[in-house]
Amino acid sequence: MIKLEHITQTYVSPDGTAFDALKDVSIHIRSGEIFGIIGRSGAGKSTLVRCINLLNRPTSGSVIVDGQDLTKLSDDNLRKVRRSIGMIFQHFNLLSSRTVYDNIALPLELTGTPKDQIREKITPLIHLVGLDEHANKYPSQLSGGQKQRVGIARALANDPKVLLSDEATSALDPETTVATLELLKRINQELGVTIVMITHEMNVVKQICGRVVVMNKGEIVEEGDVIDIFARPQSETTRALIGQVMARDLPQSIVDTVNASRALNGRDNVHLLHLSFIGGEVTEPVISLASREFGINFNILRGTVDDLQGRTLGTLTLLVVAPGETYRKAVEFIRDRGVLVEEIQNV
Numbered sequence: 001m002i003k004l005e006h007i008t009q010t011y012v013s014p015d016g017t018a019f020d021a022l023k024d025v026s027i028h029i030r031s032g033e034i035f036g037i038i039g040r041s042g043a044g045k046s047t048l049v050r051c052i053n054l055l056n057r058p059t060s061g062s063v064i065v066d067g068q069d070l071t072k073l074s075d076d077n078l079r080k081v082r083r084s085i086g087m088i089f090q091h092f093n094l095l096s097s098r099t100v101y102d103n104i105a106l107p108l109e110l111t112g113t114p115k116d117q118i119r120e121k122i123t124p125l126i127h128l129v130g131l132d133e134h135a136n137k138y139p140s141q142l143s144g145g146q147k148q149r150v151g152i153a154r155a156l157a158n159d160p161k162v163l164l165s166d167e168a169t170s171a172l173d174p175e176t177t178v179a180t181l182e183l184l185k186r187i188n189q190e191l192g193v194t195i196v197m198i199t200h201e202m203n204v205v206k207q208i209c210g211r212v213v214v215m216n217k218g219e220i221v222e223e224g225d226v227i228d229i230f231a232r233p234q235s236e237t238t239r240a241l242i243g244q245v246m247a248r249d250l251p252q253s254i255v256d257t258v259n260a261s262r263a264l265n266g267r268d269n270v271h272l273l274h275l276s277f278i279g280g281e282v283t284e285p286v287i288s289l290a291s292r293e294f295g296i297n298f299n300i301l302r303g304t305v306d307d308l309q310g311r312t313l314g315t316l317t318l319l320v321v322a323p324g325e326t327y328r329k330a331v332e333f334i335r336d337r338g339v340l341v342e343e344i345q346n347v
């Protein structure tokens with residue numbers, strides 16, 4: 001559906017200094033999926049997503065949407081293709097002098113659509129985003145979540161195949177974020193619109209994306225199914241972003257437990273482990289088996305279970321008291337059975 005191939009974007013400042021905002025980025029987004037692009041501020045996400053509709057013309061590389069290389073189209077043809085790519089923004093970008101109805105109608109007015117056809121198109125869209133009672137209000141009379149719903153309906157006015165969302169929930173409170181993401185999910189499922197989510201929040205990715213790329217300093221540092229990224233993060237950037245939602249930083253109570261155990265059993269014999277596993281992939285009672293096999297006890301300090309797009313991700317924080325050699329064999333034993341085991345150091 002969308003293929004970004006070897007995209008580079010170099011900005012040149014007035015004093016002639018060149019800055020590479022995107023360095024050889026390639027992404028393939030499939031038709032009908034909700035695809036996440038995540039990274040910290042300045043990673044190049046906005047620059048990248050604006051390449052998809054060529055609001056940003058990359059310095060090099062190709063942008064292929066539905067089989068057409070947009071970088072090779074005439075301005076006229078590009079304008080037509082852009083209608084099939086809707087976009088929503090962090091700050092909504094609504095016209096304050098227009099009502100909800102007129103904001104949503106604007107893209108159709110711009111293409112010269114007759115008034116009765118506009119009404120036929122807009123009325124169900126207003127209903128879809130749940131704004132029936134607010135159609136004649138002005139943006140200043142709406143909450144943030146309602147404004148974003150107007151933005152979403154406006155982005156759908158031209159029946160796009162693709163919806164680009166640039167930090168669309170970043171200005172919303174957590175509850176409104178959940179409701180807005182639910183609406184986007186429904187639009188994806190009911191209308192079959194491919195959605196590209198730009199975000200710096202892992203909880204957004206966790207709630208609705210199927211696949212994700214993680215960006216850092218203009219490069220892709222990791223990509224894959226969201227559940228695999230959560231269960232087996234490879235890069236420091238990803239670990240830090242996941243830390244936001246998985247609360248992997250240890251609470252003081254756990255640190256106290258570890259220290260008390262060290263005082264009792266000796267520092268070298270006390271180990272702290274973080275285990276992640278995907279539901280269905282680990283079928284054996286791994287912890288009990290390891291406990292029996294090596295004659296050691298595992299003390300469960302913390303556990304979480306998350307649902308990610310219908311798949312289950314479990315995590316456990318364990319305290320293990322065992323001499324080095326036995327401990328290493330037990331870790332190996334658990335890893336061999338499909339569980340990701342990380343040793344938590346520096347506690």
Ligand SMILES: Nc1ncnc2c1ncn2[C@@H]1O[C@H](COP(=O)(O)OP(=O)(O)OP(=O)(O)O)[C@@H](O)[C@H]1O
Pocket residue numbers: 011012019021039040041042043044045046047048200
């Ligand atoms: N027009 C421009 N001229 C020069 N540098 C730019 C321009 N636009 C973006 N940049 C720089 O490119 C880098 C990537 O910016 P971009 O906005 O794409 O990042 P981002 O990941 O979307 O971050 P944010 O969430 O803060 O917008 C940043 O260092 C930014 O300062």
